[in-house]
Amino acid sequence: MTLLLKGGTVVDPGQKLKKKRDLLVEKGRVAALGEIRAKKSWEVVDARGWIVAPGFVDMHVHLREPGREDKETILTGSQAAAAGGFTSVMCMPNTQPVNDSEAITRFILERARRAGWVNVSPAGAITKRLEGEELAEIGEMVKAGVVAITDDGNPVANNQIMRRALEYAKIFDIPVVDHCEDRHLAAGGLMNEGADSTRLGLRGMNRTAEELHVARDIMLSRITGARVHVAHISTKESLSWVRQAKKQGIAVTCEVTPHHFILHDGDIKNYDTNFKMKPPLRTLSDVRAMLEGLSDGTIDCIATDHAPHTRLEKETTFEEAANGIIGMETAVSLAWEFLIRRDTVSISRLVELFSTNPDRILKLGRGTLEEGAIADITVIDPNCEIMVDATKFRSKSRNCPFHGWRLHGAPVMTIVRGKIVYQRVR
Amino acid sequence: MPLSVKHLLGIEDLTVDDINLILNTSQSFKEISARPIKKVPTLRGKSVINLFYEPSTRTRASFEIAAKRLGADAVNFSVATSSVTKGESLIDTGNNLQSMNPDIIVVRHSAAGAPHLLAQYSKYASIVNAGDGMHEHPTQALLDALTILDHKKKIADLKVAIVGDIAHSRVARSNALLLGKMGAEVWVCGPPTLIPVEFEQYGVTVTYHMKEALQGADVVMMLRTQRERQQEVFYPSVKEYFALYGLERKKMKWPKKSAIVMHPGPINRGVEIDPELADGEYSVILEQVTNGVAVRMAVLFLLLGTSEESEQ
Numbered sequence: 001m002t003l004l005l006k007g008g009t010v011v012d013p014g015q016k017l018k019k020k021r022d023l024l025v026e027k028g029r030v031a032a033l034g035e036i037r038a039k040k041s042w043e044v045v046d047a048r049g050w051i052v053a054p055g056f057v058d059m060h061v062h063l064r065e066p067g068r069e070d071k072e073t074i075l076t077g078s079q080a081a082a083a084g085g086f087t088s089v090m091c092m093p094n095t096q097p098v099n100d101s102e103a104i105t106r107f108i109l110e111r112a113r114r115a116g117w118v119n120v121s122p123a124g125a126i127t128k129r130l131e132g133e134e135l136a137e138i139g140e141m142v143k144a145g146v147v148a149i150t151d152d153g154n155p156v157a158n159n160q161i162m163r164r165a166l167e168y169a170k171i172f173d174i175p176v177v178d179h180c181e182d183r184h185l186a187a188g189g190l191m192n193e194g195a196d197s198t199r200l201g202l203r204g205m206n207r208t209a210e211e212l213h214v215a216r217d218i219m220l221s222r223i224t225g226a227r228v229h230v231a232h233i234s235t236k237e238s239l240s241w242v243r244q245a246k247k248q249g250i251a252v253t254c255e256v257t258p259h260h261f262i263l264h265d266g267d268i269k270n271y272d273t274n275f276k277m278k279p280p281l282r283t284l285s286d287v288r289a290m291l292e293g294l295s296d297g298t299i300d301c302i303a304t305d306h307a308p309h310t311r312l313e314k315e316t317t318f319e320e321a322a323n324g325i326i327g328m329e330t331a332v333s334l335a336w337e338f339l340i341r342r343d344t345v346s347i348s349r350l351v352e353l354f355s356t357n358p359d360r361i362l363k364l365g366r367g368t369l370e371e372g373a374i375a376d377i378t379v380i381d382p383n384c385e386i387m388v389d390a391t392k393f394r395s396k397s398r399n400c401p402f403h404g405w406r407l408h409g410a411p412v413m414t415i416v417r418g419k420i421v422y423q424r425v426r
Numbered sequence: 427m428p429l430s431v432k433h434l435l436g437i438e439d440l441t442v443d444d445i446n447l448i449l450n451t452s453q454s455f456k457e458i459s460a461r462p463i464k465k466v467p468t469l470r471g472k473s474v475i476n477l478f479y480e481p482s483t484r485t486r487a488s489f490e491i492a493a494k495r496l497g498a499d500a501v502n503f504s505v506a507t508s509s510v511t512k513g514e515s516l517i518d519t520g521n522n523l524q525s526m527n528p529d530i531i532v533v534r535h536s537a538a539g540a541p542h543l544l545a546q547y548s549k550y551a552s553i554v555n556a557g558d559g560m561h562e563h564p565t566q567a568l569l570d571a572l573t574i575l576d577h578k579k580k581i582a583d584l585k586v587a588i589v590g591d592i593a594h595s596r597v598a599r600s601n602a603l604l605l606g607k608m609g610a611e612v613w614v615c616g617p618p619t620l621i622p623v624e625f626e627q628y629g630v631t632v633t634y635h636m637k638e639a640l641q642g643a644d645v646v647m648m649l650r651t652q653r654e655r656q657q658e659v660f661y662p663s664v665k666e667y668f669a670l671y672g673l674e675r676k677k678m679k680w681p682k683k684s685a686i687v688m689h690p691g692p693i694n695r696g697v698e699i700d701p702e703l704a705d706g707e708y709s710v711i712l713e714q715v716t717n718g719v720a721v722r723m724a725v726l727f728l729l730l731g732t733s734e735e736s737e738q
Contacts, residue, residue: 195624201538201561271539317537
């Protein structure tokens, strides 16, 4: 099938392009860019007024399969990704069993291939069973298809093991992704430690629990030369560590979630468990720092930390509720509303955050629309007004704090390898 | 004038008028408990369920007695004897109890916000918070206020020192809120490891030195060291804690001569308070317990009064 996207604005920071261009897709690849006259046999999409960007990459999602298919499956997660404008996702290894082996990696990839919606690239575990003790067979997993390693929710506490993991990752030039949290200092905290945790009587998690690990990872990256990627960065001080490290040429990158640049701890009302996640929502001044980091380039990408949970795990007390919220089907609209419409970043910068940069970090080779590139494309209608309705999500889960929000700007078409996998019904 | 709230979830939600209304109503209910026949038919035909997920002797008994003295039927559910141990969720338990059409559910739970969760699912019954985790214990603060009023005739401008494990104490939070709303000068005192961050948001003064807190105080409120809530070590030993923050006779030279000593109980004798002081001339600890019944009668009465205005 030949597909012509006609009249859209192609935004591709990889080739410093932001111009009105027709884009021709043939055999799964970008065949031409320019002014193209449509042929009868082609499928033509009127893209006037729309943004045509290289496919968005969400480098932090939990697809829950294998093990917790009641929360999400690779199929439903892929559908949610497509509907959210993502053409590629990286899924975290904290499945049951843990993705710490070639076999599980192959299983995930096979499921994703059969689902056939978006590209799913697994992240492998750093240590066996995420226990932080013995290195997993990283080389075997890389061979099978993992694009990064992480112990995600169970960050490696032992600094020597973390150092060894970083050194080892250099063989394959993959990033080591870290959920930065010192477990002792976090002390089972349920929300950010501050005036609101005191007022609500909820155990607080001190922000330094994150910052210590960010600083540690930067120092370990400095001595090893390995690439470190800070997952869901959330505090002002964490960001300033990263900013400083980047100036010194240390190989550190970081991501932020939409909820950490939009919501803060004061938004936790009536013990709503859809506001419970790790890292917790921080303060208003941290939210401002995230926006600054997004605009000044300190933050490399936006990732959702899509964390599906069943109703049972969320409809309970704040203390007992599971950590995390889903995000793939709201991220692009939230970013458009809060970053573009409020003039925090340019459209080109947004595409960098969602596509160019995560693609570069994970070396997927899909973050551009140059002629000949794989045709993974995200199309956005800047004027589309949506009302977030969690009951209509493709995801199996509903744990979303943005339900009922009115937002502007939405993905209207998602194309993976030249195939339209999602199209918004007008 | 009814209360401004349907549920009593915390002092935070109450207006000064609400607090005065509860305290005034409590004053008039005190007399019932002094009668030979301690029962009036005011809430006859109403049912009150005490749903206790944490062990409690006094608070539960106090609510039960309060309900019964007003003629209501009181039923107790405690964690060991109910289906909670079979894994029934809080919401399910709440919905099941609601289906029996109680008028009030009194709940104590180890998780902050548990009463709020029940309230969200409650179509009819009023929820009364009898202590939720480290959050609030509103009736305790109200009975403390009633006790202070008995002795000091006012709350505004009194110096009140709250001493001990502030971090894990719902009593400290509810009292700081209530006393602040009523215009008292509140000092809180304890080791820095047991003072939660930004406790000053309640308009209180924080000190780590007992002398500063007690100096010239009208009311000394000692808190229980909540070992069951402490997941780490916050002080080296009970001996050292007592030396720094325990209430002993020699420290009683700092507050006013007319000062009263309070404690929400149960007392850890010798840990936070000298046994002699707990029973001594400054102590109003047992009066607090007596006032607890009156305050809870008032709360039950007023909450039911807001749903049916006719009951006077």
